[in-house]
Amino acid sequence: MENWEEKQMELQMLDEANRNSYAILTGKRKMDDVDDNFMLVHNPFSTDTTDLSGIMNYFIQTEEYEKCAKIRDIIEARESQVVSTSETGETTASRTTAC
Secondary structure (H helix, E strand, O other): HHHHHHHHHHHHHHHHHHHHHHHOOOOOOOOOOOOOOOOOOOOOOOOOOHHHHHHHHHHHHHOOOOHHHHHHHHHHHHHOOOOEEOOOOOOOEEEOOOO
16 A cells, blocks of 8 residues: 555655646746745756656647647747757757647
8 A cells, every 4th residue: 555655645745746847847936935835847947848758748648738839839949949950051940849
C-alpha cells in the first residue's frame, strides 16, 4: 500500500510542477511571486525548448489540448528567434513543434 501512495504522491507532484510551469510560461504567475517550495519542470531562465516539449507532451497525455497549443506556440516563438547559420552561409530556423 505504501508503494502505491508514494506513486500517487509523485504523480501529484509532477502534475503540480507541470501546471506551475504552464502558469509561469503563459504569464499567469511570475517568478517573483512564488516561494521556495514552488516546483517547476522547466528552467524559467533558459530559452531551451527541450523541457517545454515535455510540458506539451504532458498536456497531450492529460488531453488538455488548449494548454498544449499554447505551449506549442511558445516553443515556435522561441525557436523562430533562434537562427543558426549553416556551413553554406544560409540561415535556417529551428524545426516547428506540433501538438
